[in-house]
Amino acid sequence: MTESRPDPCDLSVIMPAYQAASTIRRALSSIAAQTLKPREVIIVDDGSTDGTLDLARDFIPAMHEIPVKLHRQANLGPGAARNKALLAARGRFISFLDADDEWLPTKLERSLAVLRRGGFRMVAHDILLVRNGHEIRVDCCRRWAEAPATPFLTLYRRGYISCSTVVAERELLLAIGGFNSTLRSGQDYDLWLAALAHIDDRFTMFDEALLRYFPVEGGITSRTESRRHNDLITLRAHLSNLRRRTTAWIWPVLLRTFLVQVTAAREHFHRKRVSAAALCLGGVLPECFRSLRAASRNEVPRQNYLLDVPGEGAPPP
Numbered sequence: 001m002t003e004s005r006p007d008p009c010d011l012s013v014i015m016p017a018y019q020a021a022s023t024i025r026r027a028l029s030s031i032a033a034q035t036l037k038p039r040e041v042i043i044v045d046d047g048s049t050d051g052t053l054d055l056a057r058d059f060i061p062a063m064h065e066i067p068v069k070l071h072r073q074a075n076l077g078p079g080a081a082r083n084k085a086l087l088a089a090r091g092r093f094i095s096f097l098d099a100d101d102e103w104l105p106t107k108l109e110r111s112l113a114v115l116r117r118g119g120f121r122m123v124a125h126d127i128l129l130v131r132n133g134h135e136i137r138v139d140c141c142r143r144w145a146e147a148p149a150t151p152f153l154t155l156y157r158r159g160y161i162s163c164s165t166v167v168a169e170r171e172l173l174l175a176i177g178g179f180n181s182t183l184r185s186g187q188d189y190d191l192w193l194a195a196l197a198h199i200d201d202r203f204t205m206f207d208e209a210l211l212r213y214f215p216v217e218g219g220i221t222s223r224t225e226s227r228r229h230n231d232l233i234t235l236r237a238h239l240s241n242l243r244r245r246t247t248a249w250i251w252p253v254l255l256r257t258f259l260v261q262v263t264a265a266r267e268h269f270h271r272k273r274v275s276a277a278a279l280c281l282g283g284v285l286p287e288c289f290r291s292l293r294a295a296s297r298n299e300v301p302r303q304n305y306l307l308d309v310p311g312e313g314a315p316p317p
Contacts, residue, residue, distance in 0.1 A: 008036075008037040008038060008039050008066070009036050009037070009038060009039065009091075009093070009108060009112055010039055010091050010092040010093060011038045011039055011091045011092070011093040011094070011095055011108060011112065011167070012038065012039055012040050012041075012042060012085075012089035012090060012091030012093070012094055012095075012170070013031055013038045013040070013041045013042065013095050013096075013097055014042050014044075014082055014085040014086060014089065014094060014095070014096050014097075015027065015028075015041060015042065015043045015044070015085075015096075015097050015098070015099055016044050016046055016078040016081035016082050016085070016098065016099065017043055017044065017045050017046065017048060017052050017053075017056070017081075017099035018045070018046040018047065018048050018052070018075065018078070018081075018099075019048050019049070019050050019052065020048065020050075020052045020099035020100055021048070021050040021051050021052050021055055023099055023100040023214070024043075024052055024055055024056050024059075024099045024100075025055060025059050026102050027097055027098070027099050027100065027101060027102050028041070028056065028059050028062075028063065029062070029102070030097070030102035030103040030104075030105075030107075031063070031066065031097065031103065032062060032063045032064050032066065033105045034103065034105055034106075034107065034108045034109070035105050035106050035108075035109045036106075036108045036109035036112065037064065037066055037108075038066060038091070038095070038108060039067070039090065039091045040066070040067045040068070040069060040089070040090065040091065041063070041066055041067070041068045041069070042068075042069045042071070042085040042088055042089055043056050043068065043069070043070050043071065043085075043099075044071045044072070044073060044081040044082070044084050044085045045070070045071065045072045045073070045081075046073060046075050046076060046077065046078065046080070046081045047072075047073065047074050047075030047076070052099070053070060053072055056068070056070060057070060069088060071084060071085065071088065073310070076181065077181060077183075077184045077187070078098075078179075078187065079178075079179035079180060079181040079182075079183060079184075079187035079305070080179075080181040080308075080309070082096065082178070082179050082187075083178040083179050083181055083305055083306055083308075083309050084309050084310075086170070086173055086174070086178055086179075086306070087306060087309055089170055091170060092169065092170060092171075093112065093115070093167055093168065093169060093170065094166075094167070094168055094169075094170045094173055095107075095108065095111070095166065095167045095168075096163050096164055096166055096188075097164050098163065098164050100214050100216055101164045101211060101212060101213050101214055102211070102212045102214075103164070103210060103211055103212075104209075104210045104211070104212070106210065107125075107210040107211065108167070110125075110206070110208055110210060111123050111125065111167040111210070112167060114204065114206050115167055118204055119202065120202050120203055120204050121168065121169045121172050121199045121202045121203065122166065122167070122168040122169070122172060122195055122196075122199065122202070122203045123166070123167050123168075123203065123204055123205070123206065124140070124161045124162070124165040124166045124167075124203075124205050125140070125141070125165045125205060125206050125207070125208050125209065125210050125211070126138060126139055126140050126141050126165075126205075126207055126208060126209040126210075127140060127162050127164075127165060127209055127211045127212075127213045128209045128211065128212045128213065129213050129215070130212050130213065130214050131215065135212070137209050138162075138209075138213075139207070140160045140161065140162060140165070140205060141160075141205040141206065141207040142160075143155075143158060143160035144160055144204075144205040145205070148201070148204070149201050150200075150201070150245065151196050151200075151201065151203050152193065152196040152197050152200070152241065152242075152245060153242070153245055153246060153252065155189075155192060155193060155196055156193060156235070156238065156242055156252055156256060157252050157255055157256055158256070158259060159189045159192075160205075161188070161189075161192045161205075162211065162213060163188040164211050164213065165210070165211050166188075166192070168195065172195060172198065172199065173191070173195070174306065175198065176191070176194040176195055176198050176302065177194070177302055177303060177304035177305050177306060178191070178304070178305045178306040179191050179305060180234075180303075180305055181305050181308055182305075183230045183233065183234070184223075184226055184230065185223060185226050185227045185230050186227060186230040186231055186234055189231070189234055190234045190237065190238075193234065193238045193241070194238070194302055197238070197241040224264050224267045224268060224271075224276075225264070225276070227264070228260055228261070228263075228264040228280070231260045232257070232260055232287060232290075232291070235253070235256045235257065235260070235291065236290075236291055236294040237302075239253065239291075239294060239295045240299040243295065249295070250292065253288075253291050253292060253295065254288050254291070254292075256291075257284070257287050257288045257291045258284055258288065260287075261280050261281065261283055261284045261287055262280070262281070262284070264277075264280045265277040265278075265280035265281045268280060
């Protein structure tokens, strides 16, 4: 007697992939192993030259009949890749998995259970950071728990949402215009701020570590100056949302700017780039001043980045 498979959930998995030949099968295996199968998996190869897309195609027979859609684009960055997949998705819910990470088997089942039980529009969870074969649990939930009724404020002060932990309504992600594809790093942090500004307390974190995150040396997260620059753009882009939520907005702006500069300085020191580290530390006060000055500018509505997807454009309302 053959074992019956559970019905798939109405969820699309989005996977951007760039030079992921050594890891994409691991990521896809973790989707195939889910206790609750997704409706589809959408992979967008972001201009890889190492055969990433061919390896993904060869793995499709091992996906336990989960439909896999393959797309390829020039190297436009992960934000643009996710936007392309978001427009192609047909699931009511969206979940993201980077091609170098992996989920634990109950990730989708538990995420959707929490989302539906609480009437939330977006959920996320803790992660397991994997370095040199050792797993370290990262308590992302702790920061959200400091003020669960005002998640935008806590996220603005310090990011705590990892992209591959999120499950969100597709309708929500379309309404806020998708990922800022002009940012080569930190597009997810920008999107989560936009999402929380849109839904306020209809977001929650739950304290289960259902993602294994493998930091890659030389990857996006290690490009210190790019991330510093993009983080400053993001914190200033969301000043109007911050000011609408608290009269004491100056302190979060100064704190966030300080943390961006100091984090970059620490990473430069770690890589023995002493001059670059000194420039970051010396730039703390000037960047704080620029952030405060940005708060006095007229509010500019967030752009709909889905309109910029080549050959696609945003879906009809």
